[in-house]
Amino acid sequence: MLALLKIRNLALVDELVWEPKAGFLSVTGETGAGKSVIMGGISLVLGERADKTCIRSGAKECTLEALFVLPNPEGVNARLEEVGAPPCEQGQLIIRRVITPTSTRQFINDSPVTLSLLRHMSAGLVDMHHPDSPRSLTQQERQLALLDAFAEASEQVTEYERAYRVWKDASAARKELAESESANERELDFLHHQIDEIEQAGFTAHEVESLEERWQRARNAGKLKDAAAPIARLLDDGEEAALSRLRQAVRSARELERLDPACAEWLKPLEEVVGVLDDVVTQAEEYMAGLCDDPSELAQLESRISLLDTLRRKYGNDWTDVTRHLEACREKLRALDSRDERLAELTEREKVAHRSMLEAAEALSAARRKAAPKLERSFLTHAAHLGFRQAHFKVQLIPSSEPGPHGAEGTEFLFGPNPGEPLKPLRQIASGGELARVLLALKSALAKQDDTPLLLFDEIDANVGGEIARAVGLKMRELGERHQVIAITHFPQVAALAKHHYLITKVLQNGRSVSRLTEVSGDARIAELVRMLGASGPSAEAHARELLRTQK
Numbered sequence: 001m002l003a004l005l006k007i008r009n010l011a012l013v014d015e016l017v018w019e020p021k022a023g024f025l026s027v028t029g030e031t032g033a034g035k036s037v038i039m040g041g042i043s044l045v046l047g048e049r050a051d052k053t054c055i056r057s058g059a060k061e062c063t064l065e066a067l068f069v070l071p072n073p074e075g076v077n078a079r080l081e082e083v084g085a086p087p088c089e090q091g092q093l094i095i096r097r098v099i100t101p102t103s104t105r106q107f108i109n110d111s112p113v114t115l116s117l118l119r120h121m122s123a124g125l126v127d128m129h130h131p132d133s134p135r136s137l138t139q140q141e142r143q144l145a146l147l148d149a150f151a152e153a154s155e156q157v158t159e160y161e162r163a164y165r166v167w168k169d170a171s172a173a174r175k176e177l178a179e180s181e182s183a184n185e186r187e188l189d190f191l192h193h194q195i196d197e198i199e200q201a202g203f204t205a206h207e208v209e210s211l212e213e214r215w216q217r218a219r220n221a222g223k224l225k226d227a228a229a230p231i232a233r234l235l236d237d238g239e240e241a242a243l244s245r246l247r248q249a250v251r252s253a254r255e256l257e258r259l260d261p262a263c264a265e266w267l268k269p270l271e272e273v274v275g276v277l278d279d280v281v282t283q284a285e286e287y288m289a290g291l292c293d294d295p296s297e298l299a300q301l302e303s304r305i306s307l308l309d310t311l312r313r314k315y316g317n318d319w320t321d322v323t324r325h326l327e328a329c330r331e332k333l334r335a336l337d338s339r340d341e342r343l344a345e346l347t348e349r350e351k352v353a354h355r356s357m358l359e360a361a362e363a364l365s366a367a368r369r370k371a372a373p374k375l376e377r378s379f380l381t382h383a384a385h386l387g388f389r390q391a392h393f394k395v396q397l398i399p400s401s402e403p404g405p406h407g408a409e410g411t412e413f414l415f416g417p418n419p420g421e422p423l424k425p426l427r428q429i430a431s432g433g434e435l436a437r438v439l440l441a442l443k444s445a446l447a448k449q450d451d452t453p454l455l456l457f458d459e460i461d462a463n464v465g466g467e468i469a470r471a472v473g474l475k476m477r478e479l480g481e482r483h484q485v486i487a488i489t490h491f492p493q494v495a496a497l498a499k500h501h502y503l504i505t506k507v508l509q510n511g512r513s514v515s516r517l518t519e520v521s522g523d524a525r526i527a528e529l530v531r532m533l534g535a536s537g538p539s540a541e542a543h544a545r546e547l548l549r550t551q552k
Contacts, residue, residue: 001484002454003092004067007041009059012506012515016041021287024480026498027488027517028528035488035504037515038357039128039458042066045095046126047119051283052101062099067092068125068453085111087533095122110290129439129460138427146397146442148364149449150378151371157363160407163360167353174346175341191333193293198315198326201226201307208319211304217291243281246274328537361408368397368409378445386437386475392416394423436460437468439477473497490533496547501525 007016012238016037044050047065055062070076080087086109095118096107106118113121148157252268308524312318315325337341372395379393394414400407414423417434429435439460443450457476473494479485480499489495503520520528529544530536 001069002042002486003069004065005038005041005045006063006065007037007480008064009056010041010044010054010064011056013037013041014056014292014509016515016517018517020484020486020501020502021500022484023499024361024497025483025487025500025503026475026495028433028490028495028532029504030531031490031502036458038486038488038504039402039404039456042126042456043128044097044099046122046128047106047115049097049115050097050104050269052099055099055101058478060100063097064099065094067094069093069451073453076121080108083113083121084100085141087112093125098387124452126454126456127443128456131435131457138425140410140412141406143413143426144406146446147371147411149435150375150446151367152373152449153364154258154366155405156360156367158538159458160279160357161405163353163357164403164405166199167350167357170346170350170353174343174350177343177346186332191329191336194315195326195329198311198322201311201320203308203311205319205323208308211301211308214301215410243277244247246270246277249547250274269310357403358408361403364407365397365409368407374395374446379441382444382475383437384442386471388417388441391420391425392419407514437472440479441471446477447479451482454485455485456485457485457489459488459490463505467493469493470497476512488504490532492529492544495532496529496544496550501528 002020005016005018005020007013009015018038027038040054041064044054045064050062068092070088070091071208073091073093076093088109094107094109096110098285099119104115106113106115106116108121109529149156160473213423250270251265252494253270256263257267307321311322315322330416340411371436375395376393380388380391382392383393391416396412396414398410398412400409413426415426415429415438416423426435426438429438443455455476460472469491470493473487473489473491474497476485476487477497477499485492487498495501501520502517504515504517504526506515524543525548526541528539533540533543535543
């Protein structure tokens with residue numbers, strides 16, 4: 001239920017704090033007092049687009065806040081978790097909007113959200129009806145949803161929607177593959193070209209790793225030889241070379257060790273130095289021998305470098321990217337080569353999904369066929385209370401040539417308010433008053449299945465007579481036993497039936513008109529009913545008291 005509504009600077013309302021109670025509530029007041037602000041404020045809280053003209057003149061912004069207390073908040077909490085918003089603590093859902101001339105901000109449980117998300121989250125909290133809204137009953141999709149709710153077929157609806165999505169996905173996958181044959185031929189040629197280009201290059205990871213180094217060495221072979229030759233020559237070329245002198249020192253150290261063992265520690269470092277320098281000479285000679293300045297080999301290396309650069313430009317920044325691309329092409333080629341097998345697999349999957357979808361559609365259709373006559377009888381029972389004592393009502397199921405998103409059939413609610421007249425679709429009923437009563441009859445028939453916390457009726461009792469208005473009020477009071485029902489009304493017969501009565505008035509404050517909302521009871525409620533009766537004096541007061549007495 002709606003436990004709190006705060007409005008600041010909306011139209012005539014400078015500040016309104018309302019804590020509506022449970023059950024059936026009526027809101028009354030003179031024309032122009034601001035009753036529509038209640039409907040407008042709740043609409044804005046639920047995500048209706050805001051216009052800067054709604055901001056009270058002279059104010060910088062308009063703020064609205066609503067607190068809903070949900071007996072079963074699990075579904076709402078699940079949706080909140082999906083978007084990263086805080087859950088409802090103790091079942092309390094808080095919605096707040098701030099509207100300025102240039103922007104609008106909205107919050108759920110103090111977490112900022114987009115306007116579209118606010119609309120999605122608030123769906124199902126309030127069922128709002130005004131003189132034009134019953135036209136939604138003329139929409140066949142809405143009628144089908146009402147029938148499914150009455151049939152308590154939520155499981156069948158969920159199963160069908162799942163099966164339908166699976167079938168549509170399987171059908172789309174099969175069609176996409178079947179219709180892509182010409183594109184596949186072009187893709188096959190392109191894949192073969194890429195694979196051949198990379199494979200025929202014949203590169204290995206080891207070659208790629210050393211290719212650059214080998215090419216640089218071949219380019220600079222002469223310079224490298226010139227730099228390495230002095231190392232070997234200075235170390236081991238002639239009697240004056242370093243190694244020749246060091247070997248002579250080693251021989252002297254050995255002789256010294258023989259004559260004086262105390263000098264043995266000199267020998268080992270000298271021998272180690274000679275061994276190290278011998279290795280350096282060997283490595284230098286081998287390095288020079290491995291250098292090749294053959295122009296043909298250099299040309300071959302340059303050709304390989306150029307080819308590698310070409311592959312890297314086409315298929316990746318490095319050889320790892322090139323090999324990854326090669327494997328991806330091979331995988332695509334395997335998939336395309338097995339196209340016939342894949343098409344057969346998808347065709348079979350589509351057939352299986354279609355059978356499952358038809359089975360789910362039949363289960364849903366059976367529930368609808370069973371519920372349709374029951375809804376007809378229940379509707380007529382409630383409609384009789386609203387003045388349609390000899391009306392006829394038919395829930396017509398219309399088979400579809402192909403199952404759609406909502407099942408294997410559509411529906412059309414047919415209504416005949418008077419005997420002897422043919423039944424007509426609701427969309428052909430011109431009277432807004434009749435449609436409003438049809439709405440109430442349907443809502444009453446669906447009272448057990450409808451879990452909407454708040455039903456808000458804005459003058460849907462317009463264009464009906466006094467007795468019918470009372471019947472409308474009685475139906476609202478019945479709905480108030482299962483829902484919180486707020487009725488904005490001009491009829492004293494309806495207002496008197498409410499469990500709680502709220503009066504909205506327009507007063508002059510600091511030279512400006514402002515709206516005020518207060519609960520009235522006792523003599524104040526009698527006075528408001530007298531005003532609504534359009535009379536005065538003891539007889540009018542007696543009539544008002546009689547209206548209150550008979551509603552108990």
